[in-house]
Amino acid sequence: MSEIKITLYGPALPAGGLAMYCVVGKNEVCISTLLAAHAHTIKLVDLQASVVGFDHDQLQLSWRHEAGDYSFIPFDRSEQKKLISTLPKIDIPGLVQWKRATQSQSWVWKGLLYTFGVVAIAAGTLVWQYDRVTTWAASQVSMKTEKNIGESVLKSLNASQNLLSQGEAVNVVRDIGQKITAGSRYQYQWFVSKDPEVNAYAIPGGIIVVNRGLLKLVDSPNELAAVLAHEVQHVEERHALKNMLNSAAMATVILAVLGDTNAVVLLMAHQVSTQYFSRQVESDADLKGIQLLQSKNIDAGGMSSFFKKMDADAKKMQAGENEGDDNPSLVASWFSSHPDTLIRIQLIEKYVNSHPCNTCTTLNWNQAALRAELDHFDSK
Numbered sequence: 001m002s003e004i005k006i007t008l009y010g011p012a013l014p015a016g017g018l019a020m021y022c023v024v025g026k027n028e029v030c031i032s033t034l035l036a037a038h039a040h041t042i043k044l045v046d047l048q049a050s051v052v053g054f055d056h057d058q059l060q061l062s063w064r065h066e067a068g069d070y071s072f073i074p075f076d077r078s079e080q081k082k083l084i085s086t087l088p089k090i091d092i093p094g095l096v097q098w099k100r101a102t103q104s105q106s107w108v109w110k111g112l113l114y115t116f117g118v119v120a121i122a123a124g125t126l127v128w129q130y131d132r133v134t135t136w137a138a139s140q141v142s143m144k145t146e147k148n149i150g151e152s153v154l155k156s157l158n159a160s161q162n163l164l165s166q167g168e169a170v171n172v173v174r175d176i177g178q179k180i181t182a183g184s185r186y187q188y189q190w191f192v193s194k195d196p197e198v199n200a201y202a203i204p205g206g207i208i209v210v211n212r213g214l215l216k217l218v219d220s221p222n223e224l225a226a227v228l229a230h231e232v233q234h235v236e237e238r239h240a241l242k243n244m245l246n247s248a249a250m251a252t253v254i255l256a257v258l259g260d261t262n263a264v265v266l267l268m269a270h271q272v273s274t275q276y277f278s279r280q281v282e283s284d285a286d287l288k289g290i291q292l293l294q295s296k297n298i299d300a301g302g303m304s305s306f307f308k309k310m311d312a313d314a315k316k317m318q319a320g321e322n323e324g325d326d327n328p329s330l331v332a333s334w335f336s337s338h339p340d341t342l343i344r345i346q347l348i349e350k351y352v353n354s355h356p357c358n359t360c361t362t363l364n365w366n367q368a369a370l371r372a373e374l375d376h377f378d379s380k
């Protein structure tokens with residue numbers, strides 16, 4: 001007969017129980033310690049089995065004693081297994097029910113785990129597939145529909161932002177932009193926003209908006225060309241359209257919940273200027289932007305020099321050094337939507353160094369006219 005380690009609970013025993021041994025006989029259970037203190041011998045027929053424990057799978061055997069109720073549970077799972085296998089196949093009230101209960105409990109848990117696992121896998125697949133779904137959906141949108149989407153976004157944006165479609169700043173942007181996009185399947189439109197934030201963004205269908213804040217920050221036409229080439233790639237690769245389809249999905253949910261069309265229009269218009277792309281998408285736009293510049297014989301060095309400037313400005317901003325400047329926190333927008341600047345600079349420089357372009361040249365622009373117009377905006 002083997003001894004089974006148990007914990008005994010009962011009157012005058014510590015609340016946490018007492019470690020003891022039990023030996024199962026033919027008709028009784030003997031509980032003892034080496035010192036024989038608190039020793040008990042209980043007839044099997046006097047025992048009552050019940051289910052305890054956090055997972056509802058622990059066997060507790062209890063009995064009535066004149067001093068009060070006693071009970072014990074096996075020390076651990078292996079001791080419990082030993083106890084169950086040594087208990088004779090006689091009726092201990094509740095034992096059959098216990099076995100049934102623990103079996104169904106374990107089924108409940110297994111069922112829950114299984115269900116949860118399936119849900120987790122389904123959710124994971126959905127997230128993974130979601131990108132594929134929007135990519136597929138974007139590929140199904142015709143150029144004409146994309147243009148219409150872009151125009152309606154532009155319309156609502158124009159109402160709130162007062163976009164410029166003419167003037168020296170627009171001329172500079174358009175001249176460089178048209179050089180980059182010559183031969184594209186899109187017919188690009190170029191706009192300048194008076195917004196002082198350092199930002200530029202792409203709207204589906206070939207609409208590019210450059211903020212006044214960004215135009216103030218670029219020091220050379222090649223830097224501006226690099227920014228434009230990056231944004232153009234968000235159009236060419238349909239990143240902007242995909243983002244719009246994403247927010248359209250969200251808009252559908254908002255519409256269903258709030259039934260508010262205005263909220264949806266506001267969301268779409270706000271989303272376009274603050275849209276966030278993943279690091280992968282941004283890097284894609286960077287490298288394809290460089291390829292685009294080089295294919296037009298435009299020196300791509302402006303890409304890394306502009307990013308370095310952004311990074312320096314953001315650091316200055318974080319350190320609070322430019323508080324005295326007229327526009328202290330203007331880099332925030334483009335910077336926050338284009339994360340991991342240092343990694344991007346490294347990737348850009350690596351690519352440019354390994355793809356030298358001997359025929360590439362620097363561009364010209366009418367810097368004086370551009371500055372004069374930007375200063376004019378500032379003075380207003």
Ligand SMILES: [Zn+2]
Nearest residue numbers: 277282285338
């Ligand atoms: Zn971008």
